[in-house]
Amino acid sequence: MLTREIKELFEKQASLYDFTNTFLSVGIDDLWRKRVAQSLCLPNNARVADIATGTAEVAIHIAKQNPTVKIVGLDFSPNMLKFGNKKITKFHYNNILLLSGDATALPFQKNSFDALTIVFGIRNIINREQALEEFYSVLTPQGQLVIMEFGFPEAPLFRSLYLFYFNHLLPWIGNLLVSSDHAYSYLRDSVHKFPSPEKFMEILRSVGFKKIQRVSFTGGIVDLFKAFKE
Ligand SMILES: C[S@@+](CC[C@H](N)C(=O)[O-])C[C@H]1O[C@@H](n2cnc3c(N)ncnc32)[C@H](O)[C@@H]1O
Known part of the structure; x- marks a missing residue:
C-alpha cells in the first residue's frame, strides 16, 4: 500500500478505531499500551513525543502515570487526532498536545525529547528507516525510544490457534465492523511483512x-522494543 492509501485507511476508520481494537483484542490492547507507559523511566517535567499517536490512547496512559510530563502526540491523520482531542478535552489532559505531521519529517528540534514512543505505528510507515533516523535525532542524548508492534507467538499450539484467528477470523470480523474490504486484511498482511524481532533490532x-x-x-502477540540514544 502507498503512504497516501494508508493515511486514507486511518482517516476512514477513525470513528470506530478504539471500539474495533478493544473488540478484536478482547480488551487486552489497553493493557499493552499501559505497559508502554510503565516501561518509560522519566525525569520530572519530561518531554515525550508519541508518534503515530492515533486517538491518543498511549499519550493518555503516559499522562496518567506521569502528571508532570509534557506530551506531544503526532499523527498524519487529522480524523484520528480529532477523536484523540475529544478525549483529551473531555478528561482535561492539559499536558497533551496533538499535532498533525509525518513521522518521516518531524517538526521538532534536535535533542528535544526525553522519550519517544510509537505503538502499532512503525509497521505502517513505508520509509521506516527515515522515521527511525528522525526519532534518533529528536531524542536528547539520554533519550529513550519505546516501540510496540505485533509479533507472533512461538509456542506451537498457541501459535497455530493464534494464526487461525489472526489470518482468517480477525480480517473478516474487522473488515465487517468498519465496513471495509481491506482495512483489517491490510493489518494482517502488514504484520506478516514486518521484519522479525531480531532483524528489527x-x-x-x-x-x-x-x-x-x-x-x-x-x-508473543506483541513485542516491546526499548532502545537508548547513548
Ligand atoms: C494502528 S494506528 C496506531 C495508533 C496508536 N498509536 C494506538 O496505539 O492506537 C497507526 C497510526 O499511525 C499513523 N501513521 C501511519 N503512518 C504515519 C506517518 N508516516 N506519519 C504519521 N502518522 C502515521 C496512522 O494515521 C494511525 O493513526
Whole structure:
C-alpha cells in the first residue's frame, strides 16, 4: 500500500478505531499500551513525543502515570487526532498536545525529547528507516525510544490457534465492523511483512540506537522494543 492509501485507511476508520481494537483484542490492547507507559523511566517535567499517536490512547496512559510530563502526540491523520482531542478535552489532559505531521519529517528540534514512543505505528510507515533516523535525532542524548508492534507467538499450539484467528477470523470480523474490504486484511498482511524481532533490532542498531532490549507480551502477540540514544 502507498503512504497516501494508508493515511486514507486511518482517516476512514477513525470513528470506530478504539471500539474495533478493544473488540478484536478482547480488551487486552489497553493493557499493552499501559505497559508502554510503565516501561518509560522519566525525569520530572519530561518531554515525550508519541508518534503515530492515533486517538491518543498511549499519550493518555503516559499522562496518567506521569502528571508532570509534557506530551506531544503526532499523527498524519487529522480524523484520528480529532477523536484523540475529544478525549483529551473531555478528561482535561492539559499536558497533551496533538499535532498533525509525518513521522518521516518531524517538526521538532534536535535533542528535544526525553522519550519517544510509537505503538502499532512503525509497521505502517513505508520509509521506516527515515522515521527511525528522525526519532534518533529528536531524542536528547539520554533519550529513550519505546516501540510496540505485533509479533507472533512461538509456542506451537498457541501459535497455530493464534494464526487461525489472526489470518482468517480477525480480517473478516474487522473488515465487517468498519465496513471495509481491506482495512483489517491490510493489518494482517502488514504484520506478516514486518521484519522479525531480531532483524528489527538490527535495523535499530544500524540507525545508531544502543542498549536495545525486547520484551514480549501475551505469549508473543506483541513485542516491546526499548532502545537508548547513548
Ligand atoms: C494502528 S494506528 C496506531 C495508533 C496508536 N498509536 C494506538 O496505539 O492506537 C497507526 C497510526 O499511525 C499513523 N501513521 C501511519 N503512518 C504515519 C506517518 N508516516 N506519519 C504519521 N502518522 C502515521 C496512522 O494515521 C494511525 O493513526
